[in-house]
Amino acid sequence: MAERASTPSKRASKPLLKATLLFVGIGLVLGVLGYLLRPHISHEALKQWVKNAGAWGPVALMGVQAGQILAAPIPGVFVPLIAGMLYGPLWGSVLTVIGTAIGSTAAFAIGRGAGRKVAEKWIGEEALDQAQNVIRGKRWLALIPIFLFPFSPADALCFMTGIAGVTWPQFLVIVVFGRIPKDVVLAVSAAMGWHFLGTHH
Numbered sequence: 001m002a003e004r005a006s007t008p009s010k011r012a013s014k015p016l017l018k019a020t021l022l023f024v025g026i027g028l029v030l031g032v033l034g035y036l037l038r039p040h041i042s043h044e045a046l047k048q049w050v051k052n053a054g055a056w057g058p059v060a061l062m063g064v065q066a067g068q069i070l071a072a073p074i075p076g077v078f079v080p081l082i083a084g085m086l087y088g089p090l091w092g093s094v095l096t097v098i099g100t101a102i103g104s105t106a107a108f109a110i111g112r113g114a115g116r117k118v119a120e121k122w123i124g125e126e127a128l129d130q131a132q133n134v135i136r137g138k139r140w141l142a143l144i145p146i147f148l149f150p151f152s153p154a155d156a157l158c159f160m161t162g163i164a165g166v167t168w169p170q171f172l173v174i175v176v177f178g179r180i181p182k183d184v185v186l187a188v189s190a191a192m193g194w195h196f197l198g199t200h201h
Helices: 002-037 043-053 056-071 078-114 116-123 125-135 140-148 154-163 168-199
Strands: none
Touching (some): 043 056, 056 078, 056 154, 078 116, 078 154, 078 168, 116 154, 125 140, 125 154, 140 154, 140 168, 154 168
C-alpha cells in the first residue's frame, strides 16, 4: 500500500522538477547571452536610443508586444526582455503589460467573435492545433499555470480560449494571473541583470 501511495507523489513531482529545470535553464541562457552581448551593447548606447526614440519608443515597443501576439513573427519572450533593458524594471514592466493586455484581448476577441477559420489566418492552423491539444479536457482555471511557462503557446492560446467558449471575465482572470506576471518577471529580471552587468563591467 505504501508503495502504491508513493507513485502519485512521484508523478506529481515531475512537473515541478521540469518547471524548475526550465526556469534555471532560461536563467543560464539569459546570463550567458547578457555576458556575451555586454561588450557590444553599452548602457550609453541604449540610453541614446531611448533619447532619440522619444515618445515614439514606448509606443513602438507596446505595438511590437501587441503585434507579436497577433502575428507571432518573433518569440514573445524577447519583447519583455528588451523592454526591461531599455526602460528599466518599472516602465519596462508597464509597457510590456499594456502591450500584452492589448494583444491578448484582441486575439481572444478574434477567436471568440470570428471563429477558428479567421483565427487560422492570423496565427496558423498548426499553432491553433497545438493550443487546442493543450486546453483539451482542462477547466479554464488550469490555463493559468500553463500561461506562466515562458515557452508555452500563449499567443495561440489567447485565440483558442475564445474559440473554446471561455467567457470574458474568465479570460481576464487568466491573463491577469497567468500571462502578465510572467512578462513582468521577464522585464524586471532583464532590467536587474542589465544593471548588474553595467555596474560590474
